[in-house]
Amino acid sequence: MKTIVICSGGLDSVSLAHKVAAEHQLIGLLSFDYGQRHRKELDFAAACAKRLGVPHQIIDITNIGSHLTGSALTDDIDVPDGHYAEETMKATVVPNRNAIMLAIAFGLAAAQKADAVAVAVHGGDHFIYPDCRPGFIQSFQDMQNQALDGYANVSLFAPYVTVSKADIVIDGARNGTRFAETWSCYKGGSRHCGRCGTCVERREAFHLAGIDDPTDYEDADFWVAATAGFAAEEVK
Template identity: 35%
Template sequence: MSNIRTKKAICILSGGMDSTLASYMAKNDGYEIIAVHFNYGQRTQDRELKAFRDICNDLKILEKYEVDIPFFTQIGASALTDKNIDVPTGGIEAGVPITYVPFRNGIFLSIAAAIAEKEEATAMYIGVVQEDSSGYPDCTDEFIADMKKAINQGTREDTHINIITPLVHLSKAQIVLEAIKLNVPLEHTWSCYKEENEACGICDSCRLRLNGFKVANQTDPITYKVL
């Protein structure tokens, strides 16, 4: 009988293209995946939850957490969580956009770290993209390195968690091609910030996604209102 322990990874899985690819990469790296999804009052919460569940089925994930974080709607300050702020549709602008949710990834990583410690996982995968993203400050290499240090300082001595960001320096086109290479079911993913039935095609997230498919010379399998 083998004494080799199964290596486990927490995958923060929103149901978007990036986090889904990161989860497939974790599986490819030989990890048993524990998927974590956050319902934080985002406009497309129900559609993202469906994507998460579909992808967990695709990956045959047995252990998953669906975590509710209601306070993001209390603080507002983001077009994703405050219905009084319109989601911008005029194209990607310089600086931190209004779709940035204050310290979202820091909070996600903190909660995921608690789950990782409980589950004795040694890795956490998060699909942050620094090179070709919307300019969010919590998607950078430096931020992730600092979070990793804080998490390992603030957990038990025998807890060692590595935060893995396999997409951080990839362009959206590279992400599309890598996803196709790994047979990721992109038709189950959801990226739109505004709509839950057909993707709007004009928010920042849709624009980044569509441009990635265009540059990669591939066809996006989801339906858009505007192309």
Template identity: 45%
Template sequence: MTDCILVLSGGMDSTVLLTDLLKQGKQVQTISFDYGSKHNCQELPMAAAYCQEKAVPHQIIKLSFIDELFSSSLLQSGEDIPDGSYQEANMKSTVVPFRNGIMLSIAAGFAESVGAGEVYLASHSGDHFIYPDCRPEFNRFLSEAVLIGTDKQVSLVFPYADIDKRQIGDLGRKLGLDFTKTWTCYKGEEIHCGTCGACDERKYALRHSEGMDPTIYQNQ
């Protein structure tokens, strides 16, 4: 039996959510997407390893057309990832057009196929001002479309939509998650760069200034 499908990136938000769902006693299957991002090479192995550790079924779905056809600095085909703070003007180039819509649609079809009634995504309030497919209105309307399109068999669930990344980090700490088993840096190098907007947000989330962040950064 499978209760739900979780879209698992290998990042801290979705890994906290997986830990959270397992703590609740949910029967979870996870899917990850290899869509040609610069950091897929770091995220996906971490997602796979964590699922193996927790004995959770995990599949990686290749979406190579995104890197081939879409424009974003997050993709291997795009320009360099910008350094600097996690702000709209700085991070706008990292938007992958309609990424969550595509991934959630696939996840909904998979959920209906295996009899899972829910699809979970760990998008949070800090993403709203940068990524349009993380905003409450997007979540609401896509949820309605999925309900209609699956004859009310599948619901989309966004449990962290009203909290920020620091609150997710605090929750993960309470759940006992080792954050070194997660990846955030958009550059996808050997270790976190410490200078891109995603690293900046990870530092905030994990209370780096308070000495609580276990992440090793190139630039501390």
């Protein structure tokens, strides 16, 4: 299955790239510059493509992203600290981001005669990101089947959509993912902050997976209190 992987340079999408390279035919990585808070992650995506020996394309959609206002990932709004499931994390939602990126990716895949587009959405995203849920994935596939009818047959490959980030860490380790060469932090400093939602989730995932976390965090212990608070809320 000739597959293009949408790769942000984060742990999930880099692990997915390694999975596709091991199990299918990886023909390229596709990243998007949508005017996100920092472009640091794109360098990690480029490095992943180089390691795997495939082309890397960056699609500039900054003109679109500049209109998707109100998110801490695109505007001058503080990135909240804490667990992903907290209400404050809705500040990191970029409206319709995955739908926009996937529509472009499917067009490229059809033009390049690819069989599939792979995306690394996972179960931990379901709390606040509606375009990461199984219903969205299936609906998008249905829509693309109509959009490309008679021209191309492209599948949406989302193997992590119902699993946890800890499961991704386990799968990534199995496929030789270099976790230290991935970037998750929303704040884009010289080190992972350890406090934003994606840092907390990353740190927790390695712990639950029982795999050493090679990430250099500014606050390596914040995740303990953040996840404990979330667990307490779930019990109520």
